[in-house]
Amino acid sequence: MGMTITEKIIAAHSGLEEVHAGQFVYADVDICLGNDITAPIAIKQFERLGINGIFNPEAVVLVPDHFTPNKDIKSAQNTKTLREFARKHQIKNYFEIGRVGIEHALLPEKGIVVPGDLVIGADSHTCTYGALGIFSTGVGSTDLAACFATGKVWLKVPEAIKFVFNGKLNKWVSGKDLILYVIGKIGVDGARYKSMEFTGPVITALSMDDRLTICNMTVEAGAKNGIIEPDDCTEEYISSRARRKYKLYSSDDDCKYCDIYEYDVNNISPQVALPSSPENTRPVEDLSDIGIDQVVIGSCTNGRISDLRIAAQIIKDKKIHPSVRLIVIPATQDIYLEAVKEGLIEIFVNAEGVVSTPTCGPCLGGHMGVLAEGERALSTTNRNFAGRMGHPKAEIYLCSPAVAAASAITGKITHPEYID
Amino acid sequence: MNGKSWKYGDNVNTDGIIPARYLNTTDEKELASHCMEDIDPDFVKKAKKGDIIVAGENFGCGSSREHAPLSIKAFGISCVIAKSFARIFFRNAINIGLPIFESKEASMEINEGDEVQVDMNLGKIINLTAKKEYSFTPFADEMKDIIRAGGLMEYVRLNYCQS
Numbered sequence: 001m002g003m004t005i006t007e008k009i010i011a012a013h014s015g016l017e018e019v020h021a022g023q024f025v026y027a028d029v030d031i032c033l034g035n036d037i038t039a040p041i042a043i044k045q046f047e048r049l050g051i052n053g054i055f056n057p058e059a060v061v062l063v064p065d066h067f068t069p070n071k072d073i074k075s076a077q078n079t080k081t082l083r084e085f086a087r088k089h090q091i092k093n094y095f096e097i098g099r100v101g102i103e104h105a106l107l108p109e110k111g112i113v114v115p116g117d118l119v120i121g122a123d124s125h126t127c128t129y130g131a132l133g134i135f136s137t138g139v140g141s142t143d144l145a146a147c148f149a150t151g152k153v154w155l156k157v158p159e160a161i162k163f164v165f166n167g168k169l170n171k172w173v174s175g176k177d178l179i180l181y182v183i184g185k186i187g188v189d190g191a192r193y194k195s196m197e198f199t200g201p202v203i204t205a206l207s208m209d210d211r212l213t214i215c216n217m218t219v220e221a222g223a224k225n226g227i228i229e230p231d232d233c234t235e236e237y238i239s240s241r242a243r244r245k246y247k248l249y250s251s252d253d254d255c256k257y258c259d260i261y262e263y264d265v266n267n268i269s270p271q272v273a274l275p276s277s278p279e280n281t282r283p284v285e286d287l288s289d290i291g292i293d294q295v296v297i298g299s300c301t302n303g304r305i306s307d308l309r310i311a312a313q314i315i316k317d318k319k320i321h322p323s324v325r326l327i328v329i330p331a332t333q334d335i336y337l338e339a340v341k342e343g344l345i346e347i348f349v350n351a352e353g354v355v356s357t358p359t360c361g362p363c364l365g366g367h368m369g370v371l372a373e374g375e376r377a378l379s380t381t382n383r384n385f386a387g388r389m390g391h392p393k394a395e396i397y398l399c400s401p402a403v404a405a406a407s408a409i410t411g412k413i414t415h416p417e418y419i420d
Numbered sequence: 421m422n423g424k425s426w427k428y429g430d431n432v433n434t435d436g437i438i439p440a441r442y443l444n445t446t447d448e449k450e451l452a453s454h455c456m457e458d459i460d461p462d463f464v465k466k467a468k469k470g471d472i473i474v475a476g477e478n479f480g481c482g483s484s485r486e487h488a489p490l491s492i493k494a495f496g497i498s499c500v501i502a503k504s505f506a507r508i509f510f511r512n513a514i515n516i517g518l519p520i521f522e523s524k525e526a527s528m529e530i531n532e533g534d535e536v537q538v539d540m541n542l543g544k545i546i547n548l549t550a551k552k553e554y555s556f557t558p559f560a561d562e563m564k565d566i567i568r569a570g571g572l573m574e575y576v577r578l579n580y581c582q583s
Contacts, residue, residue: 024562037443041486044446045573051581067444074444124484124508140486140512146576154511154562154572188431189478193507222478224507277431364440364483383482385435387458392439 002252004160005227006195009135009249013118021159021256029059030117030244032147035103036064038122040078041141043085046148054089055151061093061112062086063103066360071367101332101358104128104216104300108208109332111241115230115248120144120153124219125300125382131211132238133230133248138219158224159258160195160251165202167266172416174310175210176302176380176400178202179217180271181263184281192222194258197251202265203228208237209306216301217382220278272378272413273398276386284403284415291323292397294377295408296389298329298356299363302380302401305335311405312344314419315351321411326353327369329361353408365390378413380404421498421519421540422548423471427532430476432459434509437480437488451487452494469496472538474530476502480509486516493518499538501545501556503527514563515572521545526554 003011007019014025034042039062046054054060062082067075086094093112100106104125107113113129119136120126122144129136139153147153163182183190196218203211211228218226228234230248238246272287274280297303297311308330320326328348330336336358339345345355361368363381371377371390377397379389384396397413406416436459438451445451456463456473473492479502480488489512492500499519513520521538526545530536534549538556545554559567569575 024560037440038484038486040446041490049573049577049581072444078444078446122484122486124482126484138484138508140484140489140508140515142486142515142572143511146515146572149576150580154566156560188481189504189506192478192504219508222481222506364435364443366440366443383433383435385433385482387439388435392458 001256002254004195004197004255005133005229005249005251006135006160006225007157009116009118010155010157019157021157023157025155025157026152027118027155029120029147029151029153031059031061031113031119032144033061033063033103033107033121033123033126034144035066035123036068036075036078036082037066038141038144040081042122042144042148043081045142045145049149051149054148057089057091059151060091060148061107062091063095063100063106065100065102065358066364067366068100068359069097069357099333102300102303102360105304105331105335108132108212109241109334111238111243114238114242114244114246115234116246120147125216127218127223127226128212128216128300130215130225130227131208132234133228135225135227137225158193158195160197161191161259161261162197162199162257164200164260164262165265166200166262167202167264169202169265170269172270172402173265173268174400174402175206175213177268177271178265179214180273180278180281180398181268183217183221183278184271186221188220188277188279189222191218194223196221196223196226198226198228204231207306208233209304212304213301220382270400270403270415272403273384275395275397276384278384278398284413287413290413291376291411292378292407292413293323293375294325294327294369294371295404296327296362296369296377296379296381297401297404298331299360299381300331301382303329303331303335305338307380307401308335308339308344311401312347314402314405314416315409316347318351318409320352320408324408324411326408327356327362328353329356330358332358362389364388378404378407421472421538423498423536425472425474425530425532425534425536426463426467427530428459428473428475431478431481432475433482434480434485434488435482438485438491443485443487448490448494451491455491455495464495470498472536473497473500474527475500476527477504479505481506484508486512489513489516489518501526514566517571521556523554523556
């Protein structure tokens, strides 16, 4: 029996010719990642082991991105823990303020993760890198601590579901809309423990930014990983960035999928996930008169340059609605600088939006735009659970950057075609 | 394990178990003091050490924050029974030694307030109030090794840190 791309990558990292769904392995990890929330627990756990060195400092990446620039004293202590651990163990891939960006935008951009890798991260959205043909999955802090010591992770090889996208994308429909649509169809546990493999002519034609967005939100369907077979688009993205040699894997024709879903994207319009679950999706045109207090454009899901470009294109020469607060967060310093050069930041500021330094910030109700009781936000982030962005009685709607930008202008959830 | 059960529905998420506003600490006592806060603000006032959480499908979905199982464990909850667990929460619980059990029947039939006992050796969940027994999904052998060691770090200490 053939193997899926996920099975092939896991086999190659377990010293095995072949692995199949359900099998247990201790796999070698190419890159392990922690942030300012999850790494402090991992460091505490690792230090209790009382061993001297970490398995491979080159394989460890520490990204203080969630509550930075430090929002309070406790957060500052956590970042200090990461900084000192990085110094002690000569971890080069610790990213200080000024170089740091949101981890899942930063690692692909810097070529730290490359096709064919096996990556674990103590952050659920580590599944993002599947867009590059990487097996990457979110784990906990103790998994990270164990990986510091051993360079390995325990894994159960996941079953795979194939998602085939045919047809032609409608104007204003992006990778975010496709993944929201899928989550709406299969539910927040529709791919629990499984691998979500995306394919078809629509995926082939998608930009890397859109592919990263799709794989980013696979965890919202409960998946272990999301993955797209590498192609010309992947090579174009990674060849100039890769810091290591990479390997392109693809699924065998006779590999096993536990389910195959086919979608005709001609029927898909921009999607909005209503409170308080990412599966609670509706086409944007079905919503009317939903007034909003705050719009956030950013995050590991949608804070990349193409996201800022489409938002700026819609907002250009207009003003944000007087009752709306617009917060734009470029995901990395490189994206920020590119947005400055292209005049995007000027567009947001002229429209009376604010632009923040890279941070996860409001996505998880950390800082830089926390919601009050009864407020309603429209956000390009990934989760709309009650309390996620602040007060438990605030409401969160999820959407693409285009819908977010159009809605920021009208003050209510709006299809971008009404602004165009 | 023996305690009073507290019942919750499907898709209890980690933002509800421990909201991100408390993630600036790794102090287990502090995390325990906010356990289940955005799902059930009264939980820490009414639940007692040794009690059991009983929930529906996909318990612990959302973020990878180990603070979620840590807050439950540090509060003193003896175990979580659910129809199913989200995968990162599942591995986190195994890794830190928070006992978790999958049983659809137990999840459906146990009522809030029932006295429930779990016997790991017999592999049984016992509803003492309703006088009913349920089996739970057995763990894979590789997971049993981690559970027996007392968690992943102890497993690593035993298998990788020979001195």
